[in-house]
Amino acid sequence: DVGGLQKVLTNVKTRGGWGEVQLGALLEQVLTSDQFARNVKTRTDSGDHVDFAIKLPGDENGAPVWLPIDAKFPTEDYQRLIGAQEKGDVPAIDEAMKSLETQLKKSAKDICQKYINPPKTTDFAIMFLPTEGLYAEAIRRVGLVEQVQRDCRVVLAGPTTLVALLNSLQMGFRTLAIQERSSEVWNLLSGVKTEFGKFGEALAAVKEKLDQAARHVDSVAVRSRAITKKLRDVEELPTNPQPLLKDLLGGSDTDE
Numbered sequence: 263d264v265g266g267l268q269k270v271l272t273n274v275k276t277r278g279g280w281g282e283v284q285l286g287a288l289l290e291q292v293l294t295s296d297q298f299a300r301n302v303k304t305r306t307d308s309g310d311h312v313d314f315a316i317k318l319p320g321d322e323n324g325a326p327v328w329l330p331i332d333a334k335f336p337t338e339d340y341q342r343l344i345g346a347q348e349k350g351d352v353p354a355i356d357e358a359m360k361s362l363e364t365q366l367k368k369s370a371k372d373i374c375q376k377y378i379n380p381p382k383t384t385d386f387a388i389m390f391l392p393t394e395g396l397y398a399e400a401i402r403r404v405g406l407v408e409q410v411q412r413d414c415r416v417v418l419a420g421p422t423t424l425v426a427l428l429n430s431l432q433m434g435f436r437t438l439a440i441q442e443r444s445s446e447v448w449n450l451l452s453g454v455k456t457e458f459g460k461f462g463e464a465l466a467a468v469k470e471k472l473d474q475a476a477r478h479v480d481s482v483a484v485r486s487r488a489i490t491k492k493l494r495d496v497e498e499l500p501t502n503p504q505p506l507l508k509d510l511l512g513g514s515d516t517d518e
Contacts, residue, residue, distance in 0.1 A: 281333035281392040282313050288421060289314055289331075292428040297435060302328055304379045312377040316431060318384065330377035330387040331424075336365040340396050363403050370416040378415060386415040388427070394420050 289298050293316070302315035315328035339362040346354035366389075373387050389410075391397040397420025401407055410416050419427060 281335040281390065284392045284421070285314055285331065285333045285390045285424075288424055289316075289428065292425060292432055293435075297432075299328075302330070304328055304330060304377050304383045308376065310376040312373075312387075313390075315383070316428075325382075327381065328383045330373065330383055331390055332369075332373050332377065332387065333390045333392060334366070334369040335392050335396070336362060336369070339365050340393075340399065343399060344395075359399070359403060362399060363406055366400055366406065366418070367410060367414075370410045370414040370418075373416050374414040386411075386417060388417050388419050388424070390424055391418060391420050394422060396420070397423065 286300070296317070298314055298316045300314055301311040303309075303311050304315070312328075312330040312332050314331045316331065317326040318329055320326045339358060343355065343358035343362055346358050370389055373389055377383065378385070378387050391400060397418065400418055407418055410418060
């Protein structure tokens, strides 16, 4: 229930885990498993691991460039702000807003120092705010988003904003994949062209052999007609040669 959820979110570690789970779910919905990674170490001189990082095309050696994304959820400051807004307490609203702004700036500075490490990573990182309400309060603070981007090179993103960014990256991945596949297609077509030339030569040789066989068949047919014509001139032998033999024998005895 709502009360149980509030109790869970009062624990900083559990709250951070919830934000990380939500971030992971959004990444899995938009990107493929080989386009991002969990707990990526972006600095060799530090043991810190960013929650998630998107794998971008890298250098000629095939090493990827990581885009760090870290989830932050300053619930206490946000809840104080919501409570002050519900009561209409203007001084409390201003104080809670300043506290929330300070916490977001601190989180952005941590992300910048821990995870941004060009050329292994991009020159900027993304700070994911798990609720649209928290993100809305952050962008309502005049100059906060611009200052964080300028000083810390960190981009704030709520769930909807992150999905839009991921979709844009996915379109870039698809375009890159099409370009890579197009070169493979050209190589394949080049190979097919060579093989088709060889196939044409083989087909011409087969045609020549078939023409030779056809000429031989025609020659055999001519000889067959000639033999048939000669056989027509041969007289048929009698079916019972015995009387002729007796006459021949009888004639011989008389002569003797």
